[in-house]
Amino acid sequence: MNAVVEREKGLIELEERIAALKAHAAQQPVDLTAEIAALESKYAQIQREIFGSMTPWQRVNMARHPKRPLGSDYIAALDQFDELHGDRHFRDDHAIVGGFAKLRGRRVVAIAQDKGRDTKEKVLRNFGMPSPEGYRKVLRLVRLADHLNLPVVTFVDTSGADPGIGSEERAQGEAIAQSLYELAAVGVPIVATIIGEGGSGGALALALADRVLMLEHAVYSVASPEGAAAILWGDAGRAEEAASRLKLTSGDLLQFGIVDQVIAEPLGGAHRDPAGVIGAVLSAVDDALTTLTAVPPDQLRDRRYAKFRRIGSAVP
């Protein structure tokens, strides 16, 4: 069970009681103002206790919250979207959704990872774990964007690349390597936003970008906490401990210069105000694009090179 879901249960009950009281007060000639105020103050207090300072593991759970806005929700909020399917070789991978779009009136190529909301959709989308053909779709769309001089906008949310037999047979490593290789050289701006889970190379394959944005409670890590725990202690059950060491929060990554901008979430997380959060993300992407589209392609490539060149470099 998701730890954040557990913790917010009491809050949601309280919320319902307040709403019921308010409804009651509106219909009956009784003064419930004091009761409502007391409940609301208790509510605010609990909310601050739960969400005021979250541990890395709570962030991981927030990033995986079942109601958190997904990639498709961001795509749906664009002014216009024309999906382009498939890798032209093998299959259309539904873990990745991409196509032409308009963002605040600007023509772009938008690409999102999507985990799926209900069980049926989760299976269809392989829980947001892309297969090689998903990354080959990214590669194809990025080339198309470059060809038509359209900026690339990506929304990252995956626990990692698919670890199945078929994915290995079709060379998952090669597929990610080539996606990165393409992003490295296109002359159009790339803006990536980590909206939920940024799981390892499977996330980075969409995030070698000119600007990397991150939602406040999203996480981005070298391996999933479970994967890291399995590697370090041979015990995936120690994921919480691993999460506390991996420096995977937006604040950590901003400090390391791996993320350029953190977008705030409402108290309680993005799912408490999906439309507001999605709007804030799209505005931030739009702002970044306004700056980046003014940069000539060669300079854009040079700056992209320099941006990643300094990470972990002896010469800062």
Added chain:
Amino acid sequence: MPMPEWLRLRRAEPVPADQAAQWTKCPKCGSMIYRPDLAANAWVCSTCGHHFRMHAFDRISMLVDADFVEIGGELLPSDPLGWTDKVPYPQKLARDREKSKLTEGVVCGFASIGGQPVALGVMDFNFRGGTMGTVVGERITQLFERARERHLPCVVFTASGGARMEEGMLALMQMAKTTLAVRRFRDEGGYYISVLTDPTTGGVSASFAFQADVIMAEARAAIGFAGRRVIEQTIRQKLPDNFQTAEFLLEKGALDMVVERSALKPALIRLLDYGVGGQRPSNGRLAASSVAPTESGEVAVPSESQGSRT
């Protein structure tokens, strides 16, 4: 070009004097092998043909003519996350340094192979499982940048468990950094050959290992993205023995060729030769005559000795 001390020693005395350390057991067929014989046979079991994982120094010694100038050797790992799991990360590094006699998981430099000057990178599984942290990423990046400046072809031997956990996201970002360096190198006409050795997995397989012009692999090397155990746990069944081997991936079309170690050097020399007339002003043989010395004044030139020990 002077031969580095360790390379001279490796060639003169490839096996420690300590008697007890002179015998080793083949993990594949179980036969006991006298280490000088193993070294003389390029670390291949003479009974079953098993390819032992090679120390980077042995690999370099086996490949290069007489010259090797290391670059990036002065870059040493720090502890950017203040990491501790079973033991603090700096302790693990110290232990691996002691055990492997290496300063990090890759050795990079300039050398010539069969008379052809190259930029050469050799990863070593003995140091933190060949994982890529900031220093491995930085050394590989510098290798490609300097190969680009000098118009040299680049050869990289990979052996890696993937990105290094103990350096977190800074390690993951090395995939992006090395990719950018490889891309720039190749876009300007650089010729890159990768040789995937046992094991090449995770973040290294998903970056520079699979971004070469020609991708070779050593026979029977394990190559894949996800770890074998992870896949078995996910699908809840045992995987076939040949899964994620070089031969398996050759069959699936992911590799250009799979070679036995004994045939590796001649194959590499032939492949390097095809790059000579490429887009670059020079790629290989012509380098010494047409390329100005760099600021440090060194130019990798073909050495007089064309012979090798293998």
